[in-house]
Amino acid sequence: MRGKFFAAWVIVVLGICAQGLSSPAEAGISLEKCTLCHGKPEFRKILVDGQIRDLFATEDSLKGSVHEKKACVDCHFDVSEIPHRQRPKRVACTHCHYKGNAEGAPQSDAYLEYFGSVHGVAIAKGNTKAPLCQDCHGSHNIRKAKDPASAVSHGNVAETCGRCHIKIYAKYKTSIHGVAVSKGIVDAPSCTGCHGEHKIYGHLDPKSSVYATHVAEQCSTCHGSVTIMSKFGIETEQVATYKNSFHGVAGQFGSRTVANCASCHGVHDIRPPEDPLSMVNPKNVPATCGKCHPGANPNFAVGKMHVDSHKKESGIIYYTALFFKYLTIATMLALIVHIFLDMYGRTRRLRGEK
Amino acid sequence: MSEKSRGPVYVERMSILFRIQHLLLMISLLVLAITGFALMYYENALAQVLIRLEGGVLYRGIIHRSAAVFLMAQLVYHAFYMLISREGKRELKEIWLTRRDFDDFLQAMRYNLGMGNEYPRFGKYGYKEKFQYWGATAGVFLISVTGMILWAETFSMRFLPKFVLDLTLIIHGYQGLLIFVILLFWHLYIVHLHPSVFPMNWAWLTGKVDAEWIREEHPLEYEKLKGEGVL
Numbered sequence: 001m002r003g004k005f006f007a008a009w010v011i012v013v014l015g016i017c018a019q020g021l022s023s024p025a026e027a028g029i030s031l032e033k034c035t036l037c038h039g040k041p042e043f044r045k046i047l048v049d050g051q052i053r054d055l056f057a058t059e060d061s062l063k064g065s066v067h068e069k070k071a072c073v074d075c076h077f078d079v080s081e082i083p084h085r086q087r088p089k090r091v092a093c094t095h096c097h098y099k100g101n102a103e104g105a106p107q108s109d110a111y112l113e114y115f116g117s118v119h120g121v122a123i124a125k126g127n128t129k130a131p132l133c134q135d136c137h138g139s140h141n142i143r144k145a146k147d148p149a150s151a152v153s154h155g156n157v158a159e160t161c162g163r164c165h166i167k168i169y170a171k172y173k174t175s176i177h178g179v180a181v182s183k184g185i186v187d188a189p190s191c192t193g194c195h196g197e198h199k200i201y202g203h204l205d206p207k208s209s210v211y212a213t214h215v216a217e218q219c220s221t222c223h224g225s226v227t228i229m230s231k232f233g234i235e236t237e238q239v240a241t242y243k244n245s246f247h248g249v250a251g252q253f254g255s256r257t258v259a260n261c262a263s264c265h266g267v268h269d270i271r272p273p274e275d276p277l278s279m280v281n282p283k284n285v286p287a288t289c290g291k292c293h294p295g296a297n298p299n300f301a302v303g304k305m306h307v308d309s310h311k312k313e314s315g316i317i318y319y320t321a322l323f324f325k326y327l328t329i330a331t332m333l334a335l336i337v338h339i340f341l342d343m344y345g346r347t348r349r350l351r352g353e354k
Numbered sequence: 355m356s357e358k359s360r361g362p363v364y365v366e367r368m369s370i371l372f373r374i375q376h377l378l379l380m381i382s383l384l385v386l387a388i389t390g391f392a393l394m395y396y397e398n399a400l401a402q403v404l405i406r407l408e409g410g411v412l413y414r415g416i417i418h419r420s421a422a423v424f425l426m427a428q429l430v431y432h433a434f435y436m437l438i439s440r441e442g443k444r445e446l447k448e449i450w451l452t453r454r455d456f457d458d459f460l461q462a463m464r465y466n467l468g469m470g471n472e473y474p475r476f477g478k479y480g481y482k483e484k485f486q487y488w489g490a491t492a493g494v495f496l497i498s499v500t501g502m503i504l505w506a507e508t509f510s511m512r513f514l515p516k517f518v519l520d521l522t523l524i525i526h527g528y529q530g531l532l533i534f535v536i537l538l539f540w541h542l543y544i545v546h547l548h549p550s551v552f553p554m555n556w557a558w559l560t561g562k563v564d565a566e567w568i569r570e571e572h573p574l575e576y577e578k579l580k581g582e583g584v585l
Contacts, residue, residue: 246523249396253411293508303517309524317520324528328535335539339547345466346549349473 031059033082034072061140064149093133113199129164136160152197154190155181161191171268176275187228194218213251215260216242241306257292264288264305280305364562365579367478369441375432376558382425387534389418394527419505426498429491448478451488455481477574482544486536493533500526 037043038057045053062068073079075091096105111133114120122130134142136152143150151160158181162169172178172191180188194210201208209218216239222228224239242248242261250258262270264280271278279288285301293300307314309321368376392404393414408414436442457474459481464470474480479487503510503522511519545555550571557563565585569576579585 249393250411252396253405255411293511295508295512297512299511299513299515302515303520305516307517307520309520317517317524320521321524321528324525324532328528328531331532332535332539335535335543339539339543341463341466342543343549345462345473348468349465 029071029073029079029082031071035059037083057140065138065140065142066144067140067142090132091134091139110198117198117200118202118205119200131164152192154186155184157190157192168268175266175268175270176272177270187222187231189222193222210262212256212260213254215262216248216251219261235306237308237311238306241308244308245306259292263291363565363585364560365565365568365584366561367557367563368561370561371435371441372445373558373561375428375435378428379425382421382428383533383537385421386418386425387530389414389421390527390530391534393418394530422498422501422505425494429494429498449484449487451484455484459485475573476571477578478572480572482540486540486544489536489540490533493529493536497526497529497533500529 035058038055041056043055045055047053057072062070067075075095076088077095079088093111096103097108097111099107099109101107114133115124119130123132136157138151141151143153145152145154147153148155150156158169158172158178162172173182177188177190177193181190196209199207201211203210203212205211206213208214220239223234224236226236229236243252247259251260266279269277269279271281273280273282275281276283278284282298282301286296286298289296289300304314307317309317312318388404389408392401392408393411395401396405405411405414408417436446458476461470461472461474462481465473500522503514504519504526507519510522514522545551545558546553550567555563565576565579568579576585
C-alpha cells in the first residue's frame with residue numbers, strides 16, 4: 001500500500017518537474033530577443049513592388065490589446081530560432097480561437113460564419129486582397145469591439161471597412177447614419193449594423209441581410225422600434241405603410257424588382273428628406289421614381305408618400321375610404337332588407353291567391 | 355284543351371349568343387374577383403394561398419389585367435351588339451330603364467310593407483333585372499376607368515398628382531367590393547334563392563324558361579307572348 005502511494009507521488013512530482021523544465025524551453029525566445037531587430041524603428045523591408053513593410057514591433061505593440069500578456073511566439077509560433085531564416089507565416093487566429101480551446105481564448109463560433117461570408121469565400125478562391133481576421137481586427141492592437149479604441153468599435157468600424165471600400169465610405173460618412181455615428185449616437189447603424197459582422201454577404205446573395213427582399217425587414221429592426229425612433233422624433237408608421245403599399249406587398253410575395261426602402265431612400269447615402277441631396281427630397285423625387293417609372297414628373301411628389309388610409313392625417317384618402325366603407329355596408333344591408341321584404345311580400349301574395 | 359294538361363311549355367329567354375356572353379362575363383368577373391381580392395386582402399391566409407397559386411404578385415397582376423382586357427372587350431362588343439343587331443335592339447328596348455321601373459320598385463316596396471294592395475306586373479324584365487343590368491354595366495365601366503388609371507400609372511401621373519393615384523387605388527378596390535356585394539345579394543337572390551327559381555334559373559344554360567313561371571313572375575311578357583301567338 002505504502003509502496004504504491006510512494007510510486008504515485010514520484011510520478012506526480014516528476015510530471016511537475018518535466019513541465020517546469022519544458023516550458024522555458026518552449027518559450028525559449030523572449031521578447032528581448034525579438035526586439036533586438038524588431039525594436040529598431042527603422043527596421044523595415046522594401047517589397048518587390050516598392051512598398052515598404054514596417055517591421056517595427058516592441059513590447060508596447062501589444063499594450064492595451066486583448067493579447068497584452070502574450071509573447072511574440074504565442075502567435076508567431078513558427079519562429080523557432082533567432083534570427084529566423086524564413087519569413088514567418090501569417091498568423092492564424094484559429095490556432096487558438098475555436099470552441100473548447102485550451103488557451104482559454106474567448107470561445108465563440110461566431111467567427112466560423114466568416115468562412116461562408118463574401119470575404120471568407122474570396123480568400124478561399126485565392127483573392128489576396130480579401131480581408132482576414134487581422135485586416136479588420138488589427139494585428140497587434142486587437143481590442144474588444146466594445147472598446148472605443150478598437151478598429152471594429154461602433155465608431156471606428158466604418159473607417160476600417162472604408163480602408164478597402166473607399167467610395168462607399170465616402171458616401172456613408174456624410175449620410176444621416178454616418179453623421180449620427182460620428183456624433184457618438186450608439187443607436188445609429190454603422191456598416192455592421194446592416195450588413196452583419198462576420199456573416200457579410202454580397203447584396204445579390206439571397207443569404208444577405210441587405211438582399212432586395214430583406215431590406216425592409218433589416219431597416220425596420222430599428223425604424224419599426226418606437227423605443228429607438230422616439231429618441232430622434234422619427235415616425236415608425238413608415239414601416240407599416242410601406243408594408244401595406246403596392247411596393248411592400250409585392251416585396252412580401254418575393255418580387256425583387258419592386259422598390260424597397262433603399263430604392264427610394266438610397267443605400268449608403270441616406271439623407272433626411274429636407275436635405276437637398278436626399279433622394280426623397282421633393283425636388284429629387286421625379287428622378288428617384290424615374291429609375292423604375294421612366295418619365296416620372298413632379299406629380300410624383302404631390303401627396304404624402306407613406307399613406308395610411310386608416311389615419312385621419314391622410315385627409316381626402318381617409319375620408320374616401322371611410323365613405324366607401326359605409327357605402328358598402330349600407331348597400332349590403334339595403335340588399336338584405338330588400339331580399340327579406342321581397343320574400344315576405346311574395347308569401348303574402350301567394351296566400352292571397354290561395 | 356287546358357294549358358295545364360299539356361305539361362310544361364318552355365319559352366326561350368336567353369339566346370345562345372347571350373348565354374355565351376353571360377358565361378364569359380361570369381368567368382372574367384370570377385377571375386378578376388379572385389385575383390383582385392387576393393391582393394386587397396393579402397394578409398388573409400387564403401389570399402396568400404391564392405396569390406401563390408396565381409404564381410406570385412407578378413403573374414397575379416398579369417392574370418388580373420388579362421381578364422380585365424377581356425371584360426372590357428366584352429363590354430364594347432355587348433354595347434355594339436345591343437345597338438346594332440336586331441336581337442340586341444329588341445332586348446335593349448325591353449331592358450331600357452323607364453320612369454315606370456322606379457314606380458314599380460316603389461309600388462313593390464309599398465306592397466311588401468303591407469301598404470299597397472297590388473304587386474306590380476312586370477314585362478320580360480322587371481325592376482330587379484333592369485337595376486342589376488344597368489348597375490353591373492355602370493360598375494364594370496367605372497371600375498375599368500380606375501383600373502386603367504392604375505395600370506398606366508406613369509402615364510396617368512403626367513396629369514394626376516400622386517395622391518389621386520392613391521385615391522384611385524382605394525376606389526378601385528371598393529368598386530370591386532361593391533360589384534361583388536351586388537352580385538352576391540342581388541343576382542344570387544333573383545336567379546338562385548328566389549323561391550320561384552330555386553335552386554337556380556336554368557335559362558343561363560338551357561336558354562329556356564317555363565311558360566308558367568313567366569305567367570307568374572312576368573305577366574306582361576306572358577300576355578305579350580300570348581298575343582303574338584307564341585304560346
